[in-house]
Amino acid sequence: MDVILFLVFAIIAVVCAINVVVQTHPISSAISLVGVMGSLAVLYLLLGAEFIAAAQVIVYAGAIMVLFVFVIMLLNAGAEVQKGRSPMARFLGLPALVMLLGLLAYFVQRLFPRSDMVHFGGFTGGSPKDIGMALFTTYLLPFEATSILILIAIVGAIVLARKELD
Amino acid sequence: MDSFIVISLIKVAVVFAALLTTLAYLQWVERKVLAHIQVRPGPYRVGPHGLLQPVADIVKLITKEDLAPPFANKALYLAAPFLAMTLALLSICVIPFGPIIQVGGVRTAMQLTDLNIGVLFVLAVSSMGVYGVALAGWSSNNKYALLGGLRSAAQMISYELPMSLAIASPLLVSNTLSLRELVEKQAGGVWNWNVFHGPFPQVFAFVIFLIAAFAETNRVPFDLPEAENELVAGFHVEYSSMKFASFFMSEYANMITVSCMATLLFLGGWIAPWPAEYGSRFAPSVIFGAAGLAALYNGLNPRRRRDRYSFPVVAAAAFLIAAVFLIPMTQEWLLPLFWFGAKTGSILFLFMWVRGTLPRFRYDQLMGFTWKWLFPAAMLNLLATGFLIAWLS
Numbered sequence: 175m176d177v178i179l180f181l182v183f184a185i186i187a188v189v190c191a192i193n194v195v196v197q198t199h200p201i202s203s204a205i206s207l208v209g210v211m212g213s214l215a216v217l218y219l220l221l222g223a224e225f226i227a228a229a230q231v232i233v234y235a236g237a238i239m240v241l242f243v244f245v246i247m248l249l250n251a252g253a254e255v256q257k258g259r260s261p262m263a264r265f266l267g268l269p270a271l272v273m274l275l276g277l278l279a280y281f282v283q284r285l286f287p288r289s290d291m292v293h294f295g296g297f298t299g300g301s302p303k304d305i306g307m308a309l310f311t312t313y314l315l316p317f318e319a320t321s322i323l324i325l326i327a328i329v330g331a332i333v334l335a336r337k338e339l340d
Numbered sequence: 341m342d343s344f345i346v347i348s349l350i351k352v353a354v355v356f357a358a359l360l361t362t363l364a365y366l367q368w369v370e371r372k373v374l375a376h377i378q379v380r381p382g383p384y385r386v387g388p389h390g391l392l393q394p395v396a397d398i399v400k401l402i403t404k405e406d407l408a409p410p411f412a413n414k415a416l417y418l419a420a421p422f423l424a425m426t427l428a429l430l431s432i433c434v435i436p437f438g439p440i441i442q443v444g445g446v447r448t449a450m451q452l453t454d455l456n457i458g459v460l461f462v463l464a465v466s467s468m469g470v471y472g473v474a475l476a477g478w479s480s481n482n483k484y485a486l487l488g489g490l491r492s493a494a495q496m497i498s499y500e501l502p503m504s505l506a507i508a509s510p511l512l513v514s515n516t517l518s519l520r521e522l523v524e525k526q527a528g529g530v531w532n533w534n535v536f537h538g539p540f541p542q543v544f545a546f547v548i549f550l551i552a553a554f555a556e557t558n559r560v561p562f563d564l565p566e567a568e569n570e571l572v573a574g575f576h577v578e579y580s581s582m583k584f585a586s587f588f589m590s591e592y593a594n595m596i597t598v599s600c601m602a603t604l605l606f607l608g609g610w611i612a613p614w615p616a617e618y619g620s621r622f623a624p625s626v627i628f629g630a631a632g633l634a635a636l637y638n639g640l641n642p643r644r645r646r647d648r649y650s651f652p653v654v655a656a657a658a659f660l661i662a663a664v665f666l667i668p669m670t671q672e673w674l675l676p677l678f679w680f681g682a683k684t685g686s687i688l689f690l691f692m693w694v695r696g697t698l699p700r701f702r703y704d705q706l707m708g709f710t711w712k713w714l715f716p717a718a719m720l721n722l723l724a725t726g727f728l729i730a731w732l733s
């Protein structure tokens with residue numbers, strides 16, 4: 175059952191990811207990206223990380239991608255115009271892609287040779303309590319540094335917006 | 341394993357049949373409530389007191405011609421109502437309606453599934469709900485629909501923040517994310533409910549949650565996405581027939597979900613307002629009995645001729661319900677259902693009451709209100725709750 179679900183949602187994730195690049199319309203690409211986020215959440219859930227799965231949907235699919243869609247709708251961006259591809263891209267594109275994927279698979283295989291490292295439901299630190307404890311003890315400094323980073327980003331956004339207004 | 345599947349299937353069938361019937365009749369109740377607020381009778385022609393009006397509406401909507409604008413983005417135009425409806429119905433599967441009960445030798449919870457992150461699940465599903473409205477607005481290729489979709493996306497993102505913060509503070513008090521445990525920690529009576537209980541009573545969180553809930557469900561006074569005097573009908577202006585109906589139903593399903601969440605988080609779920617040893621078991625029977633007596637009195641002193649027959653029938657039905665609530669065998673699952681329904685129904689009535697009384701906000705007021713007032717208030721409430729809990733434990 176786990177394997178079937180994994181395969182189904184892994185395939186959906188990959189197809190959606192390819193669709194993000196292939197689609198010419200920005201809204202279609204954004205919706206495909208939502209599909210990727212959703213299938214990733216299911217994969218997290220299969221591994222036993224229910225909090226991260228919920229956070230993935232709430233933050234990425236439910237907030238960030240909604241903002242993407244909102245901006246695309248606001249700018250009323252139309253479909254991209256397909257230009258003629260260069261002969262280089264036409265003939266070497268697919269072989270280069272296959273070679274890149276092969277090399278990636280090879281290095282992943284060499285670096286992580288053991289296939290028994292990941293189990294369905296094997297991750298036990300996925301409960302909200304465990305993640306809270308980890309965030310506020312082991313990873314307190316990175317966590318607080320992130321908050322300052324976000325604050326800087328907010329201030330930067332306001333500065334940029336002010337410049338437009340004046 | 342097999343019995344688990346069978347029980348789950350039965351529960352799914354029962355819950356969805358009940359939910360869809362409630363959806364249809366909620367609309368009738370709303371029209372009646374609005375009508376009486378405006379001193380008019382409301383639907384009255386189809387069936388007694390217009391009780392068959394929802395059926396007539398459904399038949400009308402199904403048989404209407406289904407139009408699609410020629411320059412719409414076909415795929416997304418078709419997907420949007422489907423998305424809105426599915427996401428609106430999805431949250432109901434983690435809502436617990438009652439405790440774990442024993443029916444014919446089978447122990448089962450009055451809930452489809454008990455997730456240990458139930459609250460997060462509801463938040464995740466409701467945060468996805470905006471896609472239905474936003475995509476409907478965009479794919480219709482209509483400027484009014486686009487404006488409605490834009491407003492809805494902006495409004496739902498903005499009000500999700502105070503709503504999440506308002507949900508977080510009762511979670512701090514109860515120290516769990518499972519909706520079932522959340523209710524079980526509020527057992528004992530009205531003084532143990534999260535609204536009044538704890539180091540810091542969550543009254544403010546409750547009010548903030550309700551205000552944000554009005555905006556999240558696109559209801560008056562925050563129904564800017566479909567403000568008919570500015571946007572014709574907003575995001576669903578190009579939709580007709582069942583596609584329009586599914587937006588309509590998803591709005592009501594969202595209302596039900598939000599009311600259930602308010603009941604579970606703040607009002608103690610299916611727990612009676614006072615303990616059973618002080619006679620809360622007899623409250624439903626007393627209420628229905630009193631209603632029956634009132635109907636019987638009016639039937640014996642009729643003001644109109646037909647009252648002589650209709651009121652005694654209503655009285656008999658009320659007495660029957662009162663008697664059913666007294667049977668010990670059914671009390672176990674009927675009483676929690678009664679209290680849950682009563683609390684959720686009160687909040688739903690509040691939704692309708694507000695729709696009948698408050699005017700619509702202006703768009704800048706809507707945005708200014710959440711970012712300048714609601715969000716800081718929710719933040720302060722969460723901080724106060726957190727500090728008090730840390731200080732007392």
